[in-house]
Amino acid sequence: MSDTLHIQHGVASHGHSGEPHVHHHKETFISKYIFSMDHKMIAKQFLVTGIIWAIIGGLFSVLFRLQLGFPDQSFPILETFFGRWAEGGKIKPEFYYALTTMHGTVLIFFVLTAGLSGTFANLLIPLQVGARDMASPFMNMLSYWMFFAASIVMLSSLFTQTGPAAGGWTVYPPLSALGLASQGSKSGMDLWIIAMTLFVASQLLGGLNYISTILNMRTKGMSMTRLPLTIWALLFTAILGVLSFPVLLSGLVLLMFDRHLGTSFYLSDIFVAGQALPNEGGSAILYQHLFWFLGHPEVYIIIMPTMGLASEILAINSRKPIFGYMAMIASLMAICVLAFLVWAHHMFVTGMNPFLGSVFVLLTLLIAIPSAIKVFNWITTIWRGNIRFTPGMLFAIGFVSIFISGGLTGIFLGNSTIDIHLHDTMFVIAHFHIVMGVSAFFGMFAGIYHWFPKMFGRYMNNTLGYIHFWVTIVCAYLIFWPMHYQGFAGMPRRYLDKSSWVSFGQFHSLDAMITVVTIIVFAVQLMFVFNYFYSMYKGRRVRTQNPWDATTLEWTTPIHPGHGNWDGEIPEVHRWAYDYGKDGRDFIPQTEPVGENESSH
Amino acid sequence: MQNFLIFAILILGFIITFQIARASEFVSVIRGEEKTRKQTNKINAALLLVFLIVGLFGVYWAHHTLGDKILKLGSSASDHGILVDRMLKYTIITTGLVFFGTQILLFWYSFKYQESDKRTVYYFPHNNKLELLWTVVPAIVLTILIGFGIVYWYRITGAAPENAMQIEVTGSQFKWEFRYPGKDGVFGKKYYKNIDEVHDNPLGQIWEDAANHDDVYVSGQMHLVVGKPVRLIIGAKDVIHSVGLPHFRLKMDAVPGTPTTLWFTPIKTTKDMIKETGNSKFVYELACDQMCGAGHTGMRGEIIVETQEEFDQWMASQKPKYVQMKEAAAPAAPAAGATASKDSTAAPAATDSVKAVTADTATAVKKDSAGKK
Numbered sequence: 005m006s007d008t009l010h011i012q013h014g015v016a017s018h019g020h021s022g023e024p025h026v027h028h029h030k031e032t033f034i035s036k037y038i039f040s041m042d043h044k045m046i047a048k049q050f051l052v053t054g055i056i057w058a059i060i061g062g063l064f065s066v067l068f069r070l071q072l073g074f075p076d077q078s079f080p081i082l083e084t085f086f087g088r089w090a091e092g093g094k095i096k097p098e099f100y101y102a103l104t105t106m107h108g109t110v111l112i113f114f115v116l117t118a119g120l121s122g123t124f125a126n127l128l129i130p131l132q133v134g135a136r137d138m139a140s141p142f143m144n145m146l147s148y149w150m151f152f153a154a155s156i157v158m159l160s161s162l163f164t165q166t167g168p169a170a171g172g173w174t175v176y177p178p179l180s181a182l183g184l185a186s187q188g189s190k191s192g193m194d195l196w197i198i199a200m201t202l203f204v205a206s207q208l209l210g211g212l213n214y215i216s217t218i219l220n221m222r223t224k225g226m227s228m229t230r231l232p233l234t235i236w237a238l239l240f241t242a243i244l245g246v247l248s249f250p251v252l253l254s255g256l257v258l259l260m261f262d263r264h265l266g267t268s269f270y271l272s273d274i275f276v277a278g279q280a281l282p283n284e285g286g287s288a289i290l291y292q293h294l295f296w297f298l299g300h301p302e303v304y305i306i307i308m309p310t311m312g313l314a315s316e317i318l319a320i321n322s323r324k325p326i327f328g329y330m331a332m333i334a335s336l337m338a339i340c341v342l343a344f345l346v347w348a349h350h351m352f353v354t355g356m357n358p359f360l361g362s363v364f365v366l367l368t369l370l371i372a373i374p375s376a377i378k379v380f381n382w383i384t385t386i387w388r389g390n391i392r393f394t395p396g397m398l399f400a401i402g403f404v405s406i407f408i409s410g411g412l413t414g415i416f417l418g419n420s421t422i423d424i425h426l427h428d429t430m431f432v433i434a435h436f437h438i439v440m441g442v443s444a445f446f447g448m449f450a451g452i453y454h455w456f457p458k459m460f461g462r463y464m465n466n467t468l469g470y471i472h473f474w475v476t477i478v479c480a481y482l483i484f485w486p487m488h489y490q491g492f493a494g495m496p497r498r499y500l501d502k503s504s505w506v507s508f509g510q511f512h513s514l515d516a517m518i519t520v521v522t523i524i525v526f527a528v529q530l531m532f533v534f535n536y537f538y539s540m541y542k543g544r545r546v547r548t549q550n551p552w553d554a555t556t557l558e559w560t561t562p563i564h565p566g567h568g569n570w571d572g573e574i575p576e577v578h579r580w581a582y583d584y585g586k587d588g589r590d591f592i593p594q595t596e597p598v599g600e601n602e603s604s605h
Numbered sequence: 606m607q608n609f610l611i612f613a614i615l616i617l618g619f620i621i622t623f624q625i626a627r628a629s630e631f632v633s634v635i636r637g638e639e640k641t642r643k644q645t646n647k648i649n650a651a652l653l654l655v656f657l658i659v660g661l662f663g664v665y666w667a668h669h670t671l672g673d674k675i676l677k678l679g680s681s682a683s684d685h686g687i688l689v690d691r692m693l694k695y696t697i698i699t700t701g702l703v704f705f706g707t708q709i710l711l712f713w714y715s716f717k718y719q720e721s722d723k724r725t726v727y728y729f730p731h732n733n734k735l736e737l738l739w740t741v742v743p744a745i746v747l748t749i750l751i752g753f754g755i756v757y758w759y760r761i762t763g764a765a766p767e768n769a770m771q772i773e774v775t776g777s778q779f780k781w782e783f784r785y786p787g788k789d790g791v792f793g794k795k796y797y798k799n800i801d802e803v804h805d806n807p808l809g810q811i812w813e814d815a816a817n818h819d820d821v822y823v824s825g826q827m828h829l830v831v832g833k834p835v836r837l838i839i840g841a842k843d844v845i846h847s848v849g850l851p852h853f854r855l856k857m858d859a860v861p862g863t864p865t866t867l868w869f870t871p872i873k874t875t876k877d878m879i880k881e882t883g884n885s886k887f888v889y890e891l892a893c894d895q896m897c898g899a900g901h902t903g904m905r906g907e908i909i910v911e912t913q914e915e916f917d918q919w920m921a922s923q924k925p926k927y928v929q930m931k932e933a934a935a936p937a938a939p940a941a942g943a944t945a946s947k948d949s950t951a952a953p954a955a956t957d958s959v960k961a962v963t964a965d966t967a968t969a970v971k972k973d974s975a976g977k978k
């Protein structure tokens with residue numbers, strides 16, 4: 005591949021004036037591909053690591069769906085792979101919960117946080133604000149390697165004698181604090197906490213870097229209100245992460261103390277496995293507050309970057325400006341602020357003070373307003389456009405569709421009266437998989453198809469892209485739409501076998517159908533991964549600098565930008581990022597000065 | 606063998622798809638990329654419209670096949686559940702309208718405004734009136750929903766009526782246990798360090814407290830009286846569980862060390878429900894709703910809702926745990942009788958246990974009064 009790379013050894017010189025120092029130095033394989041400080045390479049590292057984790061996390065879901073879909077059947081192949089965890093070809097409950105916990109943790113944190121923000125913040129921030137690299141390329145590199153270390157620790161927990169953490173991705177104590185209460189709360193849980201600690205460090209290093217780059221390193225003329233929405237979204241994402249991840253860390257540290265130092269932060273009055281523990285006076289609910297103070301912002305950390313990506317891709321491919329740019333920024337800001345004020349809506353039935361509950365109902369439903377504004381603005385953006393359906397565009401449209409479906413069910417759950425009934429049922433599973441899982445993946449896919457040409461100077465295969473889109477959107481709805489009905493039947497989440505229940509046995513064939521569809525959609529994702537790696541080396545070459553006719557700065561760099569991004573000076577910016585279809589012109593790049601008799605908007 | 610076959614078919618399908626995909630790329634180069642692009646654009650636009658139509662039909666079909674497998678709106682077995690069902694109905698209608706409206710616009714516009722050489726796009730960067738409109742309208746609609754929601758929420762979480770029957774519910778891995786206060790209407794004090802599952806003290810009752818002597822303990826099954834409010838005092842021994850009552854549309858977590866409460870009035874007996882559902886095996890189930898370990902999926906309790914007479918009969922047949930404990934101890938150690946009589950004079954219990962219990966009730970009371978505000 006290196007022959008196709010046109011290497012520009014300009015070391016980043018930060019600041020606006022931007023003559024790169026042209027002292028050439030040899031890049032070794034290690035400094036270029038492994039301990040790279042080039043934001044574009046780090047982005048690719050995050051993406052590839054994310055893809056590997058997504059395959060693992062996705063595979064786990066296929067495995068536990070087998071159990072859910074065909075509870076009476078045994079799958080000898082499982083025993084071959086997992087030995088005593090799946091004796092007789094049936095997944096043991098402990099292992100089932102370990103799989104779901106790892107599935108959730110891996111996909112939420114490693115794929116949709118690190119893999120998503122890590123990729124697009126690194127790739128797009130310097131390129132779109134007009135900087136040669138991140139504010140601190142070294143911290144940036146460290147951020148990736150912290151994440152890598154977290155990955156290794158988490159992966160190693162899969163191979164411990166007692167298995168990985170099994171208390172759900174939220175790891176509520178006392179369950180997660182007491183090895184006596186669950187296999188998964190033994191060494192697997194320690195490794196989970198260590199991995200997450202490294203992960204938080206990685207997020208902070210990355211986040212601070214993103215924020216300072218956006219605020220300080222914009223090129224000449226790039227005022228904040230000329231930034232593409234991707235950058236705004238990534239900015240608010242980073243702010244959320246920097247302010248909320250430390251709170252998760254503090255919660256986990258206390259959990260570690262309770263586990264090993266005999267403290268009683270979360271433990272009180274416990275009688276487990278035939279013995280009474282000495283701990284008194286702790287509060288198990290305290291952990292939930294600390295967790296959800298991150299946990300809720302976390303879901304927006306996942307969705308906001310994809311809102312930015314989708315906004316950008318919708319505008320470009322509609323050949324029309326994004327509708328309501330300022331409203332889009334304002335709604336991102338509102339989401340960012342409100343995201344910190346709604347965490348207890350995950351705790352309506354923990355026995356919280358009803359008055360407090362009603363305050364959280366109010367704040368929670370307030371957050372639906374900015375989400376609604378964004379949806380209406382996206383729809384208006386495509387209205388009277390001239391739409392090109394690239395795979396990226398299709399995924400962006402799919403993103404909006406799925407985000408609507410999932411956002412609306414949030415209005416059920418945010419209303420505490422209904423949440424009493426639906427909390428911890430399959431309805432919640434449907435809600436968050438649709439609004440966060442699937443729609444974030446759609447946004448991410450859109451971003452990958454769209455910026456692949458910038459990353460590798462080649463296109464991904466379109467036909468495979470279209471198949472990928474159509475199969476995925478159909479399957480996503482087939483899997484998650486019916487789960488709402490299971491929730492309406494009161495069926496609790498995290499039940500692997502309904503045979504002992506009178507009330508929840510009516511969904512056999514549905515569960516089987518969902519499992520089959522899961523396998524299909526997983527196979528199609530593998531096809532996407534294949535397309536990704538194949539196209540990296542063999543894809544159609546990009547021949548023009550600006551293949552999508554976009555206005556933003558990343559398309560003013562060479563097809564294969566070197567470290568430093570622009571060969572000469574960093575271009576100056578004269579207008580916002582959305583002059584599409586203005587004055588009869590298809591698009592006007594940000595670098596073009598405003599003409600004398602150009603109409604203003 | 607079968608696995609292998611499936612695997613082989615998958616791989617084969619994959620290779621074929623890939624070859625087609627590659628070939629189509631070559632074809633497009635030969636035929637002219639621009640021309641192919643335009644054609645694919647038309648196909649995808651058409652597919653989006655098809656997806657919309659099939660999707661809308663799918664929504665109908667899902668409802669058609671799954672609609673009768675759920676808990677019917679309005680079929681709740683508790684008074685509070687009626688409020689929940691009503692709130693659910695309003696929300697389904699409102700969100701349903703928004704769902705159909707926005708999805709139809711999204712896919713219809715995608716189809717309608719597909720690329721065409723004839724169209725010039727409309728440069729439309731913003732419009733304050735429109736944006737104000739779709740900020741204010743959702744705000745109003747949400748305010749209405751919240752209004753209902755909060756009123757209902759206060760009614761459901763408000764203080765229980767004076768005449769409510771009290772039952773203590775305790776979750777532990779992986780079972781439910783219940784305690785009735787007995788004739789005196791007062792729960793005896795308990796302390797978790799007294800729990801002794803072998804020697805007839807599964808809840809850790811303090812036998813020195815005379816209020817404990819008539820407390821009735823049952824495991825796995827809870828009896829309720831139809832039409833009579835019941836207040837559950839909920840706790841857990843080991844990890845967090847949750848008292849999930851799908852037919853009553855209610856739920857409350859069971860947290861070790863922090864008691865919670867929940868009250869409602871059952872309005873249909875188990876027999877009524879058998880008739881209503883046409884399912885002779887119908888039984889109200891108590892489902893643990895909070896992940897609590899390997900046995901979570903089977904943490905099941907049953908609830909029998911019956912008439913006052915039936916309930917009284919059942920209650921009369923129950924022996925308090927204290928009595929059971931004494932009987933079990935008596936043949937082995939007849940001397941125990943002497944201590945028993947001493948116990949019944951309610952000697953002051955160990956101070957820290959009293960503290961623990963008063964803290965319990967204090968929290969429960971606080972919650973109730975908070976609800977009243």
Ligand code: HEM
Nearest residue numbers: 303307349350372411414415417418427428432436439440
């Ligand atoms: C339209 C606004 C939204 C509202 C009003 C809302 C409301 C809620 C509520 C009240 C819950 C708790 C349900 C329960 O546990 O009983 C919940 C769960 C959840 N929501 Fe949302 N939500 C909204 C949008 C989103 C978005 C945009 C995301 C992510 C991108 C998201 C991700 C989640 C996740 C991950 C959970 C479940 C966490 C768990 O228990 O494992 N929600 N939502």
Ligand SMILES: [Cu+2]
Nearest residue numbers: 300347349350
């Ligand atoms: Cu939340």
Ligand SMILES: [Cu+2]
Nearest residue numbers: 893895897901
């Ligand atoms: Cu449970």
